[in-house]
Amino acid sequence: DTGVSQDPRHKITKRGQNVTFRCDPISEHNRLYWYRQTLGQGPEFLTYFQNEAQLEKSRLLSDRFSAERPKGSFSTLEIQRTEQGDSAMYLCASSLVSGTAGNTIYFGEGSWLTVV
Amino acid sequence: AQTVTQSQPEMSVQEAETVTLSCTYDTSESDYYLFWYKQPPSRQMILVIRQEAYKQQNATENRFSVNFQKAAKSFSLKISDSQLGDAAMYFCAYRSPGTASKLTFGTGTRLQVTL
Numbered sequence: 210d211t212g213v214s215q216d217p218r219h220k221i222t223k224r225g226q227n228v229t230f231r232c233d234p235i236s237e238h239n240r241l242y243w244y245r246q247t248l249g250q251g252p253e254f255l256t257y258f259q260n261e262a263q264l265e266k267s268r269l270l271s272d273r274f275s276a277e278r279p280k281g282s283f284s285t286l287e288i289q290r291t292e293q294g295d296s297a298m299y300l301c302a303s304s305l306v307s308g309t310a311g312n313t314i315y316f317g318e319g320s321w322l323t324v325v
Numbered sequence: 326a327q328t329v330t331q332s333q334p335e336m337s338v339q340e341a342e343t344v345t346l347s348c349t350y351d352t353s354e355s356d357y358y359l360f361w362y363k364q365p366p367s368r369q370m371i372l373v374i375r376q377e378a379y380k381q382q383n384a385t386e387n388r389f390s391v392n393f394q395k396a397a398k399s400f401s402l403k404i405s406d407s408q409l410g411d412a413a414m415y416f417c418a419y420r421s422p423g424t425a426s427k428l429t430f431g432t433g434t435r436l437q438v439t440l
Contacts, residue, residue: 242427252416
């Protein structure tokens, strides 16, 4: 088990282009989260999945953002028509839900997005 | 909504010394979970320690311990015998009870460890 992996680790794109990030959670983890982190700030929650169902979306997730987890395994986060304000680290995390909210959430190394 | 406040943007400690990082939070819930995460320059967030609010005993993990003051809504992290590898950003995080909950983070404290 290699932990939560994210790809690509770094992405530079021109404003207006679309970008997609992929996250592979720890195998058998049924909960998958996306967070966004800007410099000098803590991570901010974007959305999460329970298996393939997207159960909650933050107000931060504008219409240009879409996340999927089609088979309940890996997830993708797509940003359409990128803006400079989208520049941030996008963190993926996963956990195994077993009846208590104390389940540890494991994070990936993140995907850095720079919009120029 | 819950909020988490870390009032120390940066802290410095000498190797082998002890340092305490502060965290306060605001909530109306009586049961919840608190966490300290470490984010080294490689950027992967690593869980350091966690505390269940219903437990009065402070959590400890090797050189890391917390001072949990529920009435004051305070959750500080003490690092003993600091090592160079402890240098990182440290984030305090709150999680509500129930399985449909996510983490709410503070803004972080950058810890420098000097020789």
